[in-house]
Amino acid sequence: xxxxxxxxxxxIALTSTIMNLAGAATMLFAGKLMKRVDSRLLxxxxxxxxxxxxxxxSFFTQLWQFYISFALIGIAYVIPITLAPSVLLSNWFExxxxxxxxxxxxxxxxxxMVFNPVVSTWITDLGWRPAYRLTALLLAVxxxxxxxxxxxxxxxxxKGEHMYGSAFASEQTGDVSASNDSKSQDANSITGIExxxxxxTPTFLLLIACYVLLQWAxxxxxxxxxxxxxxxxxLQEGAFVVSGIMLGAAIGKASIGIFLDRVKTELxxxxxxxxxxxxxxxxxxxxxxxxxxxxxxxxxxxxxxxLVALPWVARQSFGQRDYAEILSILTMSGVLSVxxxxxxxxxxxxxxxxxxxxxIANVICYVLALISAIAAYRLRPLHE
Numbered sequence: 001x002x003x004x005x006x007x008x009x010x011x012i013a014l015t016s017t018i019m020n021l022a023g024a025a026t027m028l029f030a031g032k033l034m035k036r037v038d039s040r041l042l043x044x045x046x047x048x049x050x051x052x053x054x055x056x057x058s059f060f061t062q063l064w065q066f067y068i069s070f071a072l073i074g075i076a077y078v079i080p081i082t083l084a085p086s087v088l089l090s091n092w093f094e095x096x097x098x099x100x101x102x103x104x105x106x107x108x109x110x111x112x113m114v115f116n117p118v119v120s121t122w123i124t125d126l127g128w129r130p131a132y133r134l135t136a137l138l139l140a141v142x143x144x145x146x147x148x149x150x151x152x153x154x155x156x157x158x159k160g161e162h163m164y165g166s167a168f169a170s171e172q173t174g175d176v177s178a179s180n181d182s183k184s185q186d187a188n189s190i191t192g193i194e195x196x197x198x199x200x201t202p203t204f205l206l207l208i209a210c211y212v213l214l215q216w217a218x219x220x221x222x223x224x225x226x227x228x229x230x231x232x233x234x235l236q237e238g239a240f241v242v243s244g245i246m247l248g249a250a251i252g253k254a255s256i257g258i259f260l261d262r263v264k265t266e267l268x269x270x271x272x273x274x275x276x277x278x279x280x281x282x283x284x285x286x287x288x289x290x291x292x293x294x295x296x297x298x299x300x301x302x303x304x305x306x307l308v309a310l311p312w313v314a315r316q317s318f319g320q321r322d323y324a325e326i327l328s329i330l331t332m333s334g335v336l337s338v339x340x341x342x343x344x345x346x347x348x349x350x351x352x353x354x355x356x357x358x359x360i361a362n363v364i365c366y367v368l369a370l371i372s373a374i375a376a377y378r379l380r381p382l383h384e
Contacts, residue, residue, distance in 0.1 A: 013346035020339030022074030031328030058132035091154035095165025102257015113246035120239040192319020206376035211334035214306040219341025244293035248300020256304035276302010277366040317380035
């Protein structure tokens with residue numbers, strides 16, 4: 001795209017920044033919107049919009065068209081992709097929440113591992129325009145059937161549905177309180193801290209810091225393929241390294257969820273942060289495909305902290321009551337961070353001819369995020 005449109009990498013990377021800024025703005029009200037609108041309708045509209053926009057992008061000839069379209073994607077994608085998995089699972093599982101979050105969110109890394117080289121092959125063999133159209137088709141075919149027919153915001157007590165592991169699931173009795181669009185559950189079973197009170201706690205502020213720092217590190221993932229190409233690797237070899245990151249993310253998210261349910265939280269945070277830190281550090285030195293992919297795998301494992309551990313800590317800290325609203329604000333801070341990181345990393349390369357400063361920054365981010373995450377958990381308002 002950069003060559004065909006005759007623009008710099010920074011200008012191309014700005015599309016991601018615009019998408020994330022629009023997504024961050026959407027997060028301000030996304031949590032409340034999820035509680036008020038039928039989940040099947042809301043998620044289906046968002047997914048269909050993303051698919052249609054991707055298809056339309058295949059016909060674009062000007063950079064400004066991509067800027068506008070990625071802003072629209074930013075509005076549409078954050079609810080089904082960024083917010084909904086953690087919120088829906090939190091509403092359906094009282095026990096084994098870490099496990100199911102890890103499994104569900106880990107599949108996103110698996111999808112990235114599979115489709116990143118596939119899309120790179122489409123681009124190489126067919127061109128980027130057909131690749132956009134095929135991606136749009138995949139989005140619609142693979143996701144829409146589930147958003148339309150399967151997903152619900154929370155159990156409907158009126159139909160005998162209850163959170164897994166809750167007292168009501170065992171008793172199969174209790175007073176029922178119904179909300180609009182059938183999002184119902186016994187009112188007494190919803191515990192937690194009001195969002196307004198949560199925002200004033202040290203734990204919330206520390207979690208904000210964690211999201212900002214770790215999403216900044218994630219902002220480098222978009223540039224990994226370009227980083228590897230700048231050191232002599234081919235596009236396919238660069239995609240292989242990114243696949244290593246995605247595979248690591250899939251395994252990291254699935255495994256960290258299991259450990260969070262069974263092992264001391266601080267130990268889990270230290271272990272996975274150390275692995276992620278090591279991955280980004282080793283990426284500075286490994287210059288051949290297989291070692292670089294191994295470093296990417298380690299960096300991907302560390303993403304389990306951001307994508308599973310932090311939402312889990314937030315749920316343990318503030319409860320279920322306003323979890324959607326609280327998580328949406330936490331996620332917003334991270335989205336803003338990755339939006340800036342995407343463009344700044346591209347600018348660093350354009351100015352310095354190297355991504356090395358960005359990799360060093362990622363190592364520092366992991367150290368600071370680990371300190372903040374442990375402090376946030378120890379100061380959490382709700383204790384087990």
